[in-house]
Amino acid sequence: MIAKPPLLFAAPAFQRHNPEAPPHDPSQKEEMQRLVERLGSHEMAIRYSAAAGLIRLGLACVLLLHELLKQQTWDRRQMEAVHVLNRLGDKRSVPVLRRALNRGGDQERLAVLRGLRGLCSDQSCFLDALEDPFWEIRREAVFALCDLRQPQLRFIVASMAQDPHPLVRGAAINGLGILGTQRDLDLEIVIANALEDRSEWVRSMAAWSVRHLKRHK
Incomplete structure (x- = not known):
């Protein structure tokens, strides 16, 4: 959640x-x-x-x-x-x-x-x-x-992964773990990039999203 x-x-x-x-x-x-x-x-x-x-x-x-x-x-x-x-x-x-x-x-x-x-x-x-x-x-x-919970919104949410504030970026990455699927290669790239984010919070959200998508593939 x-x-x-x-x-x-x-x-x-x-x-x-x-x-x-x-x-x-x-x-x-x-x-x-x-x-x-x-x-x-x-x-x-x-x-x-x-x-x-x-x-x-x-x-x-x-x-x-x-x-x-x-x-x-x-x-x-x-x-x-x-x-x-x-x-x-x-x-x-x-x-x-x-x-x-x-x-x-x-x-x-x-x-x-x-x-x-x-x-x-x-x-x-x-x-x-x-x-x-x-x-x-x-x-x-x-x-x-x-x-x-509308899958088509995942790309709009993904765009917020570039927000200047880390808590907004973290929310977006967290959301991708909920809205995305492992078939979304572009979104996987966004999440993977977030694993290298300068914010520890964003990195933790990215790690959660990776685990969540793997469990629900």
Whole structure:
């Protein structure tokens, strides 16, 4: 498996939750507003509890969270809201999150990209991020493309083996071990070259990929 980076925010350990959206009364709307505000708490336990509450409410809170993400200025509430939307798994969130990928803050874009993982099955959600100036976003895009498990993406992933940052190169080489086969001579050359990389991390990922491909030939 690809080694994933730690989550940017406190992530409740919930399965993806996708109930039918019930009609909500004024008291439920007030509860949703209260929970959204608590997403901005400085205390992790309060944010965790608020996210759990919103997830339990299900699709009823999706549109409220979408409106929150459309605000010009983001704070901790929006970052946590992205995570909640990912857990809810409503495909209506994909275009909202894709628009948020244009935000100026590196950590904001990184949170949004993580929110799209597992929610968007279209490679186009992640391709532009491969050219992002922030290395963590490029690495996250490599992870996301590998998550799709689409063999045709292996050559795009291979191109990231030339990235200037070793953790991005390592993620790409790791991904080739998952997406590639021993019949891919060009990819074998990429992995072999990575065995000579100046970074010990990249070399270790290349060694893992070689072993993995041999076991699954």
